Amino acid sequence: MNININRLMESMETMWQIGATAKGGVHRLTLTEEDRAARDLFRQWCEDVGLSVRVDDLGNMYARRAGTEDLPPVMLGSHLDSVPLGGRYDGPLGVLTALEVVRTLNDHGIETKHPLEVVNWSNEEGHRFNPGLFGSSVAIGTREAEVAFTAIDDDGISYRDALMRIGYAGEIANRPADIHAYLEIHIEQGPVLEAENIPVGLVQGINGQFWREVTVIGRPGHAGANPMQGRADALVAASRMVLGLRELALRSVGYGVVTVGKMSVAPGAMNIVPARVEFTIDARAAGAEDLATFDAGIIELARDAEQAEGVAITVAGTEAYPPIPFDAEVMNTIREAMVTEGLPVRELWSGGGHDAGVVGLRWPAGMIFVRSKDGLSHAEAEYSSPEDIEAATNVLLRAAVELAR
Numbered sequence: 001m002n003i004n005i006n007r008l009m010e011s012m013e014t015m016w017q018i019g020a021t022a023k024g025g026v027h028r029l030t031l032t033e034e035d036r037a038a039r040d041l042f043r044q045w046c047e048d049v050g051l052s053v054r055v056d057d058l059g060n061m062y063a064r065r066a067g068t069e070d071l072p073p074v075m076l077g078s079h080l081d082s083v084p085l086g087g088r089y090d091g092p093l094g095v096l097t098a099l100e101v102v103r104t105l106n107d108h109g110i111e112t113k114h115p116l117e118v119v120n121w122s123n124e125e126g127h128r129f130n131p132g133l134f135g136s137s138v139a140i141g142t143r144e145a146e147v148a149f150t151a152i153d154d155d156g157i158s159y160r161d162a163l164m165r166i167g168y169a170g171e172i173a174n175r176p177a178d179i180h181a182y183l184e185i186h187i188e189q190g191p192v193l194e195a196e197n198i199p200v201g202l203v204q205g206i207n208g209q210f211w212r213e214v215t216v217i218g219r220p221g222h223a224g225a226n227p228m229q230g231r232a233d234a235l236v237a238a239s240r241m242v243l244g245l246r247e248l249a250l251r252s253v254g255y256g257v258v259t260v261g262k263m264s265v266a267p268g269a270m271n272i273v274p275a276r277v278e279f280t281i282d283a284r285a286a287g288a289e290d291l292a293t294f295d296a297g298i299i300e301l302a303r304d305a306e307q308a309e310g311v312a313i314t315v316a317g318t319e320a321y322p323p324i325p326f327d328a329e330v331m332n333t334i335r336e337a338m339v340t341e342g343l344p345v346r347e348l349w350s351g352g353g354h355d356a357g358v359v360g361l362r363w364p365a366g367m368i369f370v371r372s373k374d375g376l377s378h379a380e381a382e383y384s385s386p387e388d389i390e391a392a393t394n395v396l397l398r399a400a401v402e403l404a405r
């Protein structure tokens with residue numbers, strides 16, 4: 001029994017038409033008209049293969065294929081929303097491969113003990129309504145519903161109103177009560193698998209992460225009248241920290257990464273010594289020890305930069321998420337499916353957050369990565385080959401059947 005890759009890619013193509021951009025990407029923000037159209041299409045496809053679709057109060061959609069016994073479902077899926085000018089694969093691949101698993105089981109008349117549910121989680125990306133992942137996190141109970149419902153977009157429209165507008169405000173009773181196991185296919189969004197020429201990866205867990213906001217206060221001065229000695233240049237101090245952060249990450253043993261992606265310089269004039277710099281730090285690692293090392297290292301770098309440059313530095317921000325390892329048994333099931341498929345088993349941590357990580361906080365979850373061309377994602381040029389997708393979907397099929405049997 002194998003999945004039908006042509007049918008799957010045809011569905012991917014059709015889904016891609018909704019919000020398709022001129023450069024081959026997708027622009028399908030949460031709860032927009034495009035999102036509504038994607039949801040309608042998904043619902044239609046589900047109903048076409050005999051699934052019953054229910055929608056919860058967050059707008060999450062669950063399409064159920066009955067099992068032979070009254071047991072909690074094996075859930076498969078991902079999200080249909082995208083970032084602005086995003087790619088075709090991030091999200092829909094997980095939803096449509098799940099649907100392809102159901103279609104394949106139907107083709108072969110195979111029943112499972114546990115029901116199967118294909119899920120489309122709302123607002124994974126968190127671009128229009130911040131923060132992301134709140135479809136899954138509210139549904140499984142790690143975030144308060146009010147945080148989601150009162151989130152406001154740039155036009156002042158609330159999540160609740162947007163949900164009503166597209167007709168996808170469902171019932172709270174439709175949230176999952178119990179999940180036997182959760183599986184998600186997603187593109188890797190990084191370069192690791194491609195570099196090693198490996199089509200499919202077994203995800204060990206979701207990196208832990210935290211964010212900091214750093215403010216450096218120096219002293220403004222005339223760029224010509226102030227000698228180099230005795231300046232309190234906020235940007236020079238910030239630069240010391242940026243380079244130090246890179247060293248810190250390079251020394252980490254696990255999959256540690258630290259990124260300064262946003263910085264502002266004031267007064268911001270060519271001929272004035274920078275008086276104030278603000279920048280962000282995004283730190284991620286698979287191990288809690290690495291995260292603690294990063295946390296302490298940031299403070300140490302700030303103190304060093306203060307002393308060296310005569311500035312004052314404050315580090316703020318407490319938003320932090322611990323690493324989430326995936327379920328050992330679910331991982332084992334995926335591993336065996338990969339071996340059956342003749343695939344090398346490469347295990348890796350996910351640098352990005354995913355619904356699977358959220359579900360994994362409460363129920364057994366696992367994740368399968370598909371190689372990304374050039375490691376590209378959140379970009380219109382995002383690409384994974386049909387061959388790699390086929391291999392991953394066959395792994396998903398076997399793992400799902402094994403878990404639901």
Ligand SMILES: [Zn+2]
Nearest residue numbers: 090091124186
């Ligand atoms: Zn995604």
